[in-house]
Amino acid sequence: MAGLKPGIPTPASLTVHGASRVLEVGYSDGAQFRIPFELLRVYSPSAEVQGHGPGQEVLQHGKRNVDIVAVEPVGNYAIKPIFSDGHESGLYTWVYLYEMGSQQEALWAQYLQRLADAGVDRDTPMAPKSSGHGCSSH
Template sequence: MSAPRLTDIRLHQQSRILELVFDGGAHFRLPCEYLRVFSPSAEVRGHGHGQEVLQTGKESVNITAIEPVGNYGVKLVFSDGHDTGIYDWNYLYELGENQARNWQAYLDRLSESGYQRQEPD
């Protein structure tokens, strides 16, 4: 099976949603907070298994810019200044496919850490 190819990307800044459409018909609406806390950057993922850094306080983060990276991905610039990590098409597709499971795991980690998630502004 070939890798998914992004065919359309739209940022809805007011609702803080990034809408993605892939060839084959897959369509995802990913919140900016979700994309920020699952950034593929070393700052978030660390440099190896078990070095992930729990991201907190990202409830109201937005995307301020989307920069293409070759024909395989984008760099997302967030309103909190985070701008590292390349979201390739495969990673964006995986984030869409696994959104519910990933989000619940993130909420569980927040709870375990004692962090009280605030409702976005």
């Protein structure tokens, strides 16, 4: 199946649990991951979150209560969740979801440390986006 690395199981099920705010993803090897919406949102693979290169990541916060309002399939290799805060540019491949699911504990620890280092917490709202063109020299 496209979008999978050798040795990575294929996706078998996908369930959005709105009340508990988790995305449940099952794989052909029997692995079953329950990934919180917040974790998915703060580790979005989009350029808006990851930047265009190392060191350009944008720390996400204030996402504890984010919901997934829809999930769109992207070919046979990914999904595109649409979040309640308007974010919809991240394509989550089956490999990325497997890696997130299997590394949740480390990802949470890393995220919490980044928040602490920045002096914000999970509930601190994000500053509004500027309406400029991303270049502060004009």
